[in-house]
Amino acid sequence: MFGAWTKDVWLIPxxxxxxxxxxxxxxxxxxxxxxxxxxxxxxxxxxxxxGGKCGVHICSWAYVIATGRMEHFQEKDMNNxxxxxxxxxxxx
Numbered sequence: 001m002f003g004a005w006t007k008d009v010w011l012i013p014x015x016x017x018x019x020x021x022x023x024x025x026x027x028x029x030x031x032x033x034x035x036x037x038x039x040x041x042x043x044x045x046x047x048x049x050x051g052g053k054c055g056v057h058i059c060s061w062a063y064v065i066a067t068g069r070m071e072h073f074q075e076k077d078m079n080n081x082x083x084x085x086x087x088x089x090x091x092x
Contacts, residue, residue, distance in 0.1 A: 011062050022058040024065060035061045053078045059085055 004010065010025040022035040037057040056078045064071050073081065 009065065011065060013058055013062075020055040020058045022061050053082075056082050056085065 005027065008026065008028060010023075010027065012023040012025065014021045014023055019038065021037075024033045024035065025031070026033075035058060037054045053075070060071075060073050060078075060081050063069075064073075
């Protein structure tokens with residue numbers, strides 16, 4: 001059996017027109033949840049898309065989902081999240 005089919009959660013990053021979003025699939029429950037920091041409105045940038053923060057948002061969501069930690073984060077937290085991601089990658 002293909003290994004991915006045995007997993008409870010799939011996290012699929014999507015890049016479309018330089019904007020990152022995240023698709024979470026729960027195959028056993030037949031559920032898909034789409035995470036979009038712009039809420040599907042490309043004019044709703046609210047500084048999220050500026051400087052690539054949309055990618056930091058999906059990394060933050062993926063972290064919360066993968067670890068099961070219910071961490072609350074907001075736009076103002078993204079610079080610290082970016083630094084945390086960079087530190088983690090540098091140490092890996």
